[in-house]
Amino acid sequence: MQLQKEKLLQSLRANKFSDNIIEAFSAVPREKFVPEEFAVNSYDDLALPLNEVGSTLSQPSVIAIMLQLLEVKEEDKILEIGSGCGYVLSLLSHLAKKGEIYGVEINTRLAADSIKTLEGDKKIKVFNTDGSLGLPSHAPYDRILISASAQDLTTVYQILDQLKDPGIMVAPVKDSLFQIKKINKKLEKHEFPGFLFVPLVKSNP
Numbered sequence: 149m150q151l152q153k154e155k156l157l158q159s160l161r162a163n164k165f166s167d168n169i170i171e172a173f174s175a176v177p178r179e180k181f182v183p184e185e186f187a188v189n190s191y192d193d194l195a196l197p198l199n200e201v202g203s204t205l206s207q208p209s210v211i212a213i214m215l216q217l218l219e220v221k222e223e224d225k226i227l228e229i230g231s232g233c234g235y236v237l238s239l240l241s242h243l244a245k246k247g248e249i250y251g252v253e254i255n256t257r258l259a260a261d262s263i264k265t266l267e268g269d270k271k272i273k274v275f276n277t278d279g280s281l282g283l284p285s286h287a288p289y290d291r292i293l294i295s296a297s298a299q300d301l302t303t304v305y306q307i308l309d310q311l312k313d314p315g316i317m318v319a320p321v322k323d324s325l326f327q328i329k330k331i332n333k334k335l336e337k338h339e340f341p342g343f344l345f346v347p348l349v350k351s352n353p
Contacts, residue, residue, distance in 0.1 A: 149179065152191035156208055159193065165212050172215075172242035173208065180265055181205065181235040198233050200255050204346055205233055206295070213340075215239060217318045217327040218291050222246050227289045227310070229279035230254075230296035230348060234262030237272050240293070247271065250286055252279030254349050280350040282307040294319035297345035304328070308335070320345040 153174075160170050179190040182205060186196045195204045206214075214236075220226065220243040231237050231251030241249050251274040253259040259276035266272050275283060280303065282292070287310035297320040298304050304319045308330065311317055317328045325343045329336040 149188070149190065156191045156193065159209070160212055163209070163212075165216060168220075168243055169212055169215050172239045173212070175242050176235065176238045178205075178208070178235060181233040181238075181262075198258060199261065200258055202346060203232060203255060203258060205235055206345070210343060211236055211239065214293060214295075214318050214325065215243065217316075217325070217338075217340075218293055219316055220244050220247075220291060224290035225288075226250065226291040226293065227252070227283055227286070228293045228295055229282065229307070230294060230346075231262060231274060232258050232295065234266045234272070234274065236293070236295060237262070237274070238266060238269065241269050241271050244271075247290075249273070250283055250289070251275065252277055252283050254278050278350055280306075280348060282310045284310055288312045288315070290315050292317040292319075294348065295345070296320070296348040297322060298348045301326070303348065 179187040182196050183199050193207050193209050195207045197204055222245050224244045224247045226240050227250045229252050231253045237249055237251045249272045256276055263274045290312050292311050301321055311330050313330045315330045319326050325340040327338045
């Protein structure tokens with residue numbers, strides 16, 4: 149497994165990801181966050197299924213792109229919506245060493261499993277609730293990461309009032325990844341097409 153991990157880190161270096169992102173991938177044991185039967189594939193550049201039908205852990209290269217677009221700073225307060233197994237929360241915690249990390253996961257089992265896996269990291273708090281409207285109780289945030297795909301930008305924009313100014317949100321919408329920067333009350337939007345994510349789940353009304 150160590151050999152696969154080193155291959156992954158070499159690939160991230162070859163693709164010019166920042167040193168702090170590579171260090172975070174090196175520090176966080178991905179095998180802790182995936183079902184036991186997939187542990188052998190932990191460092192393959194693949195999306196891996198989780199213990200709930202339809203839930204996956206995104207492939208490392210895609211996570212690295214999202215983290216790069218998020219431009220995390222050491223003291224950032226960060227919200228991840230659709231935090232799943234908690235792997236990305238742990239990466240975010242390594243990037244924001246003096247920050248606060250909040251995760252929202254609608255699936256009860258995934259939320260409970262991630263809380264258990266992450267119990268040693270006191271900077272991370274996970275909430276088992278519908279994240280389609282963010283987490284207003286702890287807003288505002290320096291960075292917001294949505295790790296499931298919204299159907300349209302309207303859903304994403306509903307959460308933007310929880311983002312500080314200046315601040316950055318990264319969110320998948322359909323098959324594109326969007327980086328949205330809030331600067332001086334204006335939004336600067338960049339679209340990166342060609343991504344596939346599980347859909348953002350909302351509670352039934």
